């Protein structure tokens with residue numbers, strides 16, 4: 001599986017775009033892995049799309065491990081990367097190693113992702129990488145800083161763009177194997193992608209990144225609110241409601257379950273028998 005991380009590097013050189021999605025449990029991870037997704041991120045967005053929180057901040061490390069272990073059980077091929085939750089890695093390098101270490105020991109995920117590229121975070125990334133933990137960076141809009149940034153596009157001014165580029169370069173120098181660029185102008189993402197040797201994975205960052213990631217709930221029409229850059233490829237929300245409505249009607253009208261079969265027709269084995 002370390003091979004998959006080197007593969008990402010090769011795909012960048014070959015100009016073969018990387019397709020990533022998020023997953024939060026075994027059920028979805030299994031289906032997305034079968035679809036051939038290259039990288040599955042157990043994103044802390046699961047706090048919002050699977051647990052009903054308003055931001056990613058409340059997610060705990062124990063909750064993340066519970067979800068990441070389930071995702072990893074459903075995956076055969078994709079690289080599984082796990083977000084370090086808010087305040088499980090910022091306080092010190094030792095805290096980051098302890099949290100990332102728990103993720104690699106208690107799940108079968110292969111890598112972690114963390115937010116920010118300021119000097120202390122780059123030093124933390126270097127320490128994690130030297131400890132044998134592959135790290136993915138995340139700059140631009142970093143949702144764990146929602147109380148400072150909101151969800152607005154980042155890097156609009158030349159000075160801010162230069163700062164985000166410098167953060168990306170610092171993360172690469174620290175040994176990150178890839179970097180997520182979230183909600184930044186396409187021109188900035190293109191500039192960063194050209195200057196880095198490691199792949200950039202964009203979300204709301206234009207079409208020049210080495211790969212793209214989307215939150216699967218947005219992809220499938222399961223989110224109440226989606227960011228302006230998300231694309232919905234199927235309306236599963238409506239399909240689920242329609243199926244459950246039909247079931248409720250059939251139960252209430254007596255149409256389901258059907259009357260008992262005659263003994264001769266009972267040839268089917270049911271689950272567990």
Ligand SMILES: Nc1nc2c(c(=O)[nH]1)N[C@@H](CNc1ccc(C(=O)N[C@@H](CCC(=O)O)C(=O)O)cc1)CN2
Pocket residue numbers: 044045048049056141143150151152153183214215217218223225226227228230
């Ligand atoms: N489901 C879903 N949840 C998510 C993400 C996602 O990908 N999809 N990604 C993370 C949050 N990122 C964003 C990015 C942009 C917006 C957004 O909506 N921005 C508007 C509004 C900005 C504002 O409020 O000022 C804009 O026009 O820029 C919302 C969440 C975590 N949660």
Ligand SMILES: CC(C)(CO)C(=O)C(=O)O
Pocket residue numbers: 022041042043044045046083138143180182203213214215
């Ligand atoms: C996909 C991405 C980058 C969106 O913020 C993420 O980190 C998540 O889903 O938690």
Ligand SMILES: [Mg+2]
Pocket residue numbers: 043044045056083143
């Ligand atoms: Mg995240």
